[in-house]
Amino acid sequence: MSAEIAAQLISTSQNVEMVAEQPFYIPMTGPAARPRRSLKHDDTFIVLDSHGDIGASAGGPDGLFNADTRYLARLELVLDEVQPLLLGSNLRDDNSALTIDLTNPDVYDQGRIVLPKDMLHIVRTIFLWRGTAYQRIGIQNHGDRRASFDLTLLFDNDFADLFEVRGEKRPRRGIGSAKLLGPADVALDYKGLDEMSRHTALHFDPRPTRLAVNAATYHFDLEPQQISSLFVAVSCNKPARTQPVRFFSGLLAHRREMRRSTAGAASIETSNNIFNEVLCQSMADLNILMTDTPQGRYPYAGIPWYSTTFGRDGLVTALQMLWIDPRVARGVLRRLAHYQASSVDPLADAEPGKILHEMRGGEMAALREVPFAQYYGSVDATPLFVLLAGLYVERTGDKETLAELWPAIEAALRWIDGAGDPDGDGFVEYQRASEQGLANQGWKDSYDAIFHADGRLAHGYIALAEVQGYVFAGKRLAARCALQLGKREMAEKLELESGLLAERFEQAFWCEELDTYALALDGDKRPCKVRSSNVGHLLFSGMIRDDRARRVAADLMRPHFFTGWGIRTIASGEARYNPMSYHNGSIWPHDNALTALGLARYGLKHAVEQVFKGLFDAATYMDLRRLPELFCGFRREKHRGPTLYPVACAPQAWASATPFSLMEASLGLEFDVERGEIRLRNPRLPAFLDQVILRELQLGMSTVDLCVRRHGEEVSMEVLRRRGHIQVSIVLAH
Numbered sequence: 001m002s003a004e005i006a007a008q009l010i011s012t013s014q015n016v017e018m019v020a021e022q023p024f025y026i027p028m029t030g031p032a033a034r035p036r037r038s039l040k041h042d043d044t045f046i047v048l049d050s051h052g053d054i055g056a057s058a059g060g061p062d063g064l065f066n067a068d069t070r071y072l073a074r075l076e077l078v079l080d081e082v083q084p085l086l087l088g089s090n091l092r093d094d095n096s097a098l099t100i101d102l103t104n105p106d107v108y109d110q111g112r113i114v115l116p117k118d119m120l121h122i123v124r125t126i127f128l129w130r131g132t133a134y135q136r137i138g139i140q141n142h143g144d145r146r147a148s149f150d151l152t153l154l155f156d157n158d159f160a161d162l163f164e165v166r167g168e169k170r171p172r173r174g175i176g177s178a179k180l181l182g183p184a185d186v187a188l189d190y191k192g193l194d195e196m197s198r199h200t201a202l203h204f205d206p207r208p209t210r211l212a213v214n215a216a217t218y219h220f221d222l223e224p225q226q227i228s229s230l231f232v233a234v235s236c237n238k239p240a241r242t243q244p245v246r247f248f249s250g251l252l253a254h255r256r257e258m259r260r261s262t263a264g265a266a267s268i269e270t271s272n273n274i275f276n277e278v279l280c281q282s283m284a285d286l287n288i289l290m291t292d293t294p295q296g297r298y299p300y301a302g303i304p305w306y307s308t309t310f311g312r313d314g315l316v317t318a319l320q321m322l323w324i325d326p327r328v329a330r331g332v333l334r335r336l337a338h339y340q341a342s343s344v345d346p347l348a349d350a351e352p353g354k355i356l357h358e359m360r361g362g363e364m365a366a367l368r369e370v371p372f373a374q375y376y377g378s379v380d381a382t383p384l385f386v387l388l389a390g391l392y393v394e395r396t397g398d399k400e401t402l403a404e405l406w407p408a409i410e411a412a413l414r415w416i417d418g419a420g421d422p423d424g425d426g427f428v429e430y431q432r433a434s435e436q437g438l439a440n441q442g443w444k445d446s447y448d449a450i451f452h453a454d455g456r457l458a459h460g461y462i463a464l465a466e467v468q469g470y471v472f473a474g475k476r477l478a479a480r481c482a483l484q485l486g487k488r489e490m491a492e493k494l495e496l497e498s499g500l501l502a503e504r505f506e507q508a509f510w511c512e513e514l515d516t517y518a519l520a521l522d523g524d525k526r527p528c529k530v531r532s533s534n535v536g537h538l539l540f541s542g543m544i545r546d547d548r549a550r551r552v553a554a555d556l557m558r559p560h561f562f563t564g565w566g567i568r569t570i571a572s573g574e575a576r577y578n579p580m581s582y583h584n585g586s587i588w589p590h591d592n593a594l595t596a597l598g599l600a601r602y603g604l605k606h607a608v609e610q611v612f613k614g615l616f617d618a619a620t621y622m623d624l625r626r627l628p629e630l631f632c633g634f635r636r637e638k639h640r641g642p643t644l645y646p647v648a649c650a651p652q653a654w655a656s657a658t659p660f661s662l663m664e665a666s667l668g669l670e671f672d673v674e675r676g677e678i679r680l681r682n683p684r685l686p687a688f689l690d691q692v693i694l695r696e697l698q699l700g701m702s703t704v705d706l707c708v709r710r711h712g713e714e715v716s717m718e719v720l721r722r723r724g725h726i727q728v729s730i731v732l733a734h
Helices: 163-168 247-262 273-290 312-320 329-339 381-396 399-417 465-486 489-511 534-541 546-556 589-601 605-621 658-668
Strands: 035-041 044-049 061-068 067-070 074-079 085-091 098-103 107-109 112-116 120-129 133-143 147-156 174-183 185-191 197-205 215-222 227-236 267-269 289-292 296-299 669-672 677-681 693-697 704-709 716-722 727-731
Touching: 035 085, 035 120, 035 273, 044 098, 044 120, 044 133, 061 227, 067 197, 067 227, 074 120, 085 185, 120 247, 120 605, 133 147, 133 215, 133 247, 163 174, 185 215, 185 534, 215 227, 227 534, 247 273, 267 273, 273 658, 296 329, 296 489, 312 329, 312 381, 312 589, 312 658, 329 381, 329 399, 381 399, 381 465, 465 534, 534 546, 534 589, 534 677, 589 605, 605 658, 677 693, 716 727
Parallel strands: 677 727
Antiparallel strands: 035 044, 044 061, 061 067, 074 147, 085 098, 098 120, 107 112, 120 133, 133 227, 147 215, 174 185, 185 197, 197 227, 267 693, 289 296, 669 677, 693 704, 704 716
16 A cells, blocks of 8 residues: 555635524535435444445545544555445345445556456455444455455544534634554544543454554455355444444344334335335335434434434324334423423524424533534424424324323413413414524525515524414314313313414415415514415414315426426515525425325315325435435436435435325324224325235234225225224215
8 A cells, every 4th residue: 555545634614604694504515416315223323335435435424423523534445556346335224234346347456457447356344333333344366366465454534523514614623632542443533622531442353463543454365165254343432442233243133123113003015016115115214213212203304414312303293103113202392392492592493392492412502612512493393393293193092191191281271372472473483583593584594594575584582384374284183182181271271272373374474466375474564475385384283264275285286396206395486586596496295295194184086185195205206215314406307317415315214204194194094092993084005006905904913904995086995904893984975
């Protein structure tokens, strides 16, 4: 290995000019030189390129991360000073491991080929488990002569905070160091400005031929057809000199653990093999995003930027999965209740009763260089918490969990009626409490996402349309919960309040000239008369009048919204419409999913079918059949796929859960625990599905397997298997 390669060190400083109006902007600095792949287990995730390297090519947020800190910034494989050639890379279907196949290029020494191309087959197998990244590098000589070569792994770390990786600048950093612990072990250490010590341990098996603090070199002499292997384990914050488990033992344990975690959820099988692939990828992605917390399993929002507890994302994802696995909702509700705000903290946008928006465990959060250690700057998480709690109880009949959650539900309702409505007009509003917080605090939280018809940004206390819908639905569901707890007076009060809210909302938000509702009211109570997809969430909430719901739905399905791939966030023709923007014209799968549930609520199944087909068709063009966080809102053209958004997270929890919401909307699934009945209300299957089989569909202690078949625009249903007392019926009425 040359001195030049041995001396290479990675630099992670990013000279990115941040958008002044939007703190914590995620910059796109250039195209990725190699596609990226990611793995996750609990609070640890890893982003690698298609060769299995970290930090070897530009354009990606590479690294091994734990609790919002990067524990490895470089791990690059070189073969006699050159990079190997890629044959292919594949994630296992369950996302448990990444396998990369490589071979050697022609390797020269003094102008003579000493290693002909395609002589070596190199297989890298990588998995992540319990805070450690494991890698096996297998090598076989397929040539007819002995192969002599050096294989070197170059490694380094910066212990960068995730927000530094995203582009935030820091005037000062802690102190890093590296040392050899023996012939097969290296320690990389960092003492942060928060006085926390962070450690990365690298263990090589067998011991390398040469080992330095940033490189491990193995010399091989392989006979024809001979196979050899080496193993690398990189651990985050493990006790000093702790030996990782052996590779194959860890891999088997990891896969068993993954299988156990999904046991008990319903499964779906359809007549369309491509859609089956979409469903399998979605469930695999949701499974790796799930994190075991002290309060239960929680779906972290997405990789790489949002691999942590997000209130809104977790609530919406759990809502989307409620019919297929209600245990997710229980974990989300218990965790968010545990972290519910109990005091006022302007920097964290915290007020008693508010539900968490985001929590971070990195150095910058600990030092309050960013406000997200426990940050409460979302206006919708609190009503969504109440809403999900009510839906969970209806789905499961779990009165024990309801009793446990009730104090948190009451505190959330007090916030909704109190600090959440600072001017007392009956609408829940937001305005950040400090300049460090998020300017917009609904799900469209870009700085420019809430605006007037002429493009002017909304200011002051802002009341978002969809948030009022969440409050309406949340109070109605909380009223039913109160009745179950014997609190009749409170139930009547909540029912009355929800009705009054619906009346006020119609008067303040309806825009007759637009045939839809305003996006928001600004601080002067002026409506933002902008056509937005937020009204789809109003359909989901069930708050709006039936006649206007149909007008809203018709508008959402017109070409200025519906592209053929899905519904845009903002209609074309609006002042800030941009199909390549984050929130002002792009297509978000979860946004479409909630809209589809709303369309189904109002009996508009033809529109559900259009949305379902558009997103399914989009998924067929996506890498791994994986719906990303968002994609661009250009109109669909023949013989072309959708246009990707460059820094979209994939996997992203609520995007991964979208196919399950679309199936729920299409079938019209309803669960009645008291009657022991599952109903399919106005079921309809899209043209690409002739048959759907649901297995282990649970209601109370009973389960059922169903088969639904399409006959033109009608369906038939067959009960394949029943365990316990459960009824299934089709309801053909709105």
